[in-house]
Amino acid sequence: MSMHKSIRTAISNLLGKRVSTTSLQFRLTVELIALSVISLMGVSAWAGWSMEQTVVNGHKQMLEYIAMRFPDLVEMYMETGGINAGIERTSSKVSTSDLSVLVKSADGRILAKSANNHDLSADLTNIGYNEVPTTPKVVQIGDRYAVMCGSALIVDGNIVGKVYLSQDITNEQRQLNNGIYGLAIVSTIATGVLILAIALRIRKALVPLQQMSQMASVISIDDLGGAKLQLAKAPDEILGLAQAFNEMLHRLSGSWEQQHQFVGNVSHELRTPLTVICGYLQSLLRRGDNLSVYQKQALETASAETERTIQMLQDLLDLARADSGNLQFRQDPVFLNTLAAEVAGMSEKVSDRSVKLLSTDQDIVALADQDRLQQVLINLVDNAIKYSTDPVEIQLATKDEQAIIHVCDRGIGISLAHQHRIFERFYRSDDPSTRSRDGTGLGLAIAKSLVEGMDGRITVLSKPNEGSIFTITLPIWNPQR
Ligand code: ADP
Numbered sequence: 001m002s003m004h005k006s007i008r009t010a011i012s013n014l015l016g017k018r019v020s021t022t023s024l025q026f027r028l029t030v031e032l033i034a035l036s037v038i039s040l041m042g043v044s045a046w047a048g049w050s051m052e053q054t055v056v057n058g059h060k061q062m063l064e065y066i067a068m069r070f071p072d073l074v075e076m077y078m079e080t081g082g083i084n085a086g087i088e089r090t091s092s093k094v095s096t097s098d099l100s101v102l103v104k105s106a107d108g109r110i111l112a113k114s115a116n117n118h119d120l121s122a123d124l125t126n127i128g129y130n131e132v133p134t135t136p137k138v139v140q141i142g143d144r145y146a147v148m149c150g151s152a153l154i155v156d157g158n159i160v161g162k163v164y165l166s167q168d169i170t171n172e173q174r175q176l177n178n179g180i181y182g183l184a185i186v187s188t189i190a191t192g193v194l195i196l197a198i199a200l201r202i203r204k205a206l207v208p209l210q211q212m213s214q215m216a217s218v219i220s221i222d223d224l225g226g227a228k229l230q231l232a233k234a235p236d237e238i239l240g241l242a243q244a245f246n247e248m249l250h251r252l253s254g255s256w257e258q259q260h261q262f263v264g265n266v267s268h269e270l271r272t273p274l275t276v277i278c279g280y281l282q283s284l285l286r287r288g289d290n291l292s293v294y295q296k297q298a299l300e301t302a303s304a305e306t307e308r309t310i311q312m313l314q315d316l317l318d319l320a321r322a323d324s325g326n327l328q329f330r331q332d333p334v335f336l337n338t339l340a341a342e343v344a345g346m347s348e349k350v351s352d353r354s355v356k357l358l359s360t361d362q363d364i365v366a367l368a369d370q371d372r373l374q375q376v377l378i379n380l381v382d383n384a385i386k387y388s389t390d391p392v393e394i395q396l397a398t399k400d401e402q403a404i405i406h407v408c409d410r411g412i413g414i415s416l417a418h419q420h421r422i423f424e425r426f427y428r429s430d431d432p433s434t435r436s437r438d439g440t441g442l443g444l445a446i447a448k449s450l451v452e453g454m455d456g457r458i459t460v461l462s463k464p465n466e467g468s469i470f471t472i473t474l475p476i477w478n479p480q481r
Contacts, residue, residue: 024206024209025202025203025206028202029198029199029202032198032202033194033195033198033199036191036194036195036198037191037194037195040187040190040191040194041187041191043187044183044184044187047183048179048180048183051176051179051180051183052176052180055169055172055173055175055176056138056147056169056172056173056176059136059147059167059169059172060135060136060137060147062167063099063136063147063148063149063165063167064135064136064149066094066099066165067136067149067151067163067165070090070094070151070153070163071153071154071155073086073090073093073094074086074087074090074153074155074160075155075156077089077090077093078155083155083160084111084112086155087103087111087112087153087160088111088112090112091103091112091113091114092112092114092115094114094165095114095115095116096116097116097117098116098118098167098168098169099114099116099165099166099167099168100114100116100118100119100120100123100165100166100168101113101114101120101163101164101165102114102120102121102124102163102164102166103153103161103162103163103164104161104162104164105160105161106159106160106161106162111160111161118146118166118168120164120166123141123146123166124164126141126142127139127141129150129164132148132149132150132164133148133149133150134149134150134151135149136148136149136165136167137149138169138173143170144168144170145168145169145170145172145173145174146166146167146168146169146170147166147167147169148164148165148166148167149164149165150162150163150164150165151163205235208231208233208234208235208238208242209238211231212229212231212238212241212242212245215229215230216229216245219249221256221424224249224252224253224256225253225257227249227253228246228249229242229245229246229249230242257323260319260320260323260324261320261324263316263319263320264316264317264320264321264323264324267313267314267316267317267320268313268317270309270313271310271313271314271317274306274309274310274313275310277306278303278306278307278310281299281302281303281306282303284299285299285300285303308440311440312440312442315440315442315443315446316442318446318449318450319425319442319445319446319449322446322449322450322453323449327449327450327453329369329372329453329454330369330370331367331368331369331454331455332367332368332369332370333365333366333367333477334365334366334367334368334369334370334373334477335363335364335365336359336364336365336366336396336403336405337357337359337363337364337396339370339373339374339377340357340359340377340394340396340405341357342374343355343374343377343378343381343394344356344357344381344394346378347378347381347382347385347392351382351385353385353391353392354391354392355381355385355391355392355393355394356391356392356393356394357393357394357396358393358394358395358396359394359395359396360396360397364396364397364398364403364476365403365476365477366403366474366475366476366477367454367455367474367475367476367477367478368454368456368474369450369453369454372450372453372454373450373451373454373472373474375446375450376446376447376450376451376458376472377394377405377407377472379443379444379446379447380407380447380470380472381394381407382443383439383443383444383470384407384408384409384411384468384470385409386439387409387411387412387468388409388410388411388412388467389411390409390410390411392407392408392409393406393407393408393409394406394407394408395408398476401475401476401478402473402474402475402476403473403474403475403476403477404471404472404473404474405471405472405474406469406470406471407469407470407471407472408467408468408469408470409467409468410466410467411467411468412464412465413462413463413464413465413466413467413468414429414460414462414464414468415429415464419460419462422444422460423444423445423447423448423458424445425441425442425445426440426441426442426445427441427445428441444458451472451474454474455474455475456472456473456474456475457472457473458470458471458472458473459471459473
């Protein structure tokens with residue numbers, strides 16, 4: 001697993017959900033955690049180093065001082081009994097219970113040795129005489145620690161040998177090690193707590209943004225007017241963003257409304273002259289016995305196109321009325337078996353295709369507007385015929401106080417990307433195979449508007465090249481209510 005992936009998994013586990021590596025939450029968490037870990041580690045390392053300096057520095061300075069003064073002391077004490085006596089006396093004067101002295105001649109003989117519990121000569125054999133530094137340093141000998149140094153002993157300008165000094169600091173070093181160990185544990189715990197606190201804080205800080213995006217993603221074009229982002233508790237910056245978003249929604253809703261009104265008005269104004277034109281064209285066709293084939297064809301095309309445009313204007317007017325709440329619905333008991341049989345029969349006659357009705361023996365009675373429901377069913381069956389070549393089926397069922405009508409075909413189907421949008425106005429699948437079929441892209445938008453006006457729902461289930469099932473769900477009629 002790559003480093004990136006393992007960091008993402010660790011943070012996902014920490015936050016209890018999957019996070020993307022490009023998300024603000026992930027980046028903020030990683031950056032702040034890295035910053036805190038580096039700072040904590042830096043502070044701990046500095047604290048450890050300064051503890052060591054405090055404990056060891058005093059001993060080092062003392063050894064350095066003794067090493068420097070040793071030849072002077074030898075010179076002073078040798079005046080009474082020669083150089084060897086001087087060395088002996090100096091050694092016994094400077095040595096203490098923890099400070100050991102060993103003086104060796106240039107040919108390796110021991111000239112003086114302090115008489116305390118520490119056998120410096122054995123220690124030096126253990127670590128090697130050549131390893132002893134000239135400036136005092138901490139050296140580990142087995143499980144003991146000592147500050148040691150070794151320097152040439154020059155008396156009266158002659159090199160007499162070498163003097164080794166060793167200060168036992170085992171107790172202090174153990175205390176220091178315990179301190180550093182404790183510091184490491186405390187900083188590890190502090191780092192863990194900090195990581196958890198940072199991750200949770202960032203997660204909490206970003207919750208209002210996630211709420212906003214969830215709310216915004218479910219706002220559809222139809223509920224622009226009433227849509228509002230409401231955040232109970234959020235920082236001022238995010239509340240400001242939500243307010244700006246709400247104001248934008250308000251403006252959008254206003255212009256959407258104006259556009260609808262405009263389309264409604266234009267449809268209304270165009271429908272009357274077009275109906276007159278269509279009437280004249282049809283009367284010309286009926287009475288024009290002396291028309292040439294070309295003229296007849298031209299009039300037929302003009303009449304068909306005018307009729308199609310009038311139908312589209314009517315659809316637009318229906319939608320405009322539905323939008324403004326002026327579309328009235330007469331909610332009555334509707335016998336779905338009878339209605340579906342009528343629609344199937346009519347569609348078969350017009351299209352010359354097979355439209356089967358699969359229903360149970362039991363009557364299914366829905367509460368709906370019969371004419372509008374018929375319009376919707378005709379539209380769905382018409383689409384099923386347009387976009388398939390096999391027989392079309394209408395199935396009726398009931399479920400949980402709901403009447404259900406399925407219109408099924410085994411035609412070209414609709415891809416998932418298009419399924420979300422086919423109920424929008426003028427939306428038609430871009431697939432060239434469907435483009436050639438006539439239509440305006442308004443049928444399903446009207447169907448949705450009408451079904452929702454009858455307190456129902458319309459949905460689609462489809463798979464490309466396998467077919468589509470359009471489902472209308474309506475409240476069932478209950479005589480007791
Ligand atoms: P149109 O007038 O284009 O049929 P609709 O609103 O009725 O307009 O349908 C919108 C789009 O949905 C169509 O262009 C088509 O791409 C797709 N569609 C609708 N019904 C079906 C179906 N039964 N099978 C496949 N595609 C369909």
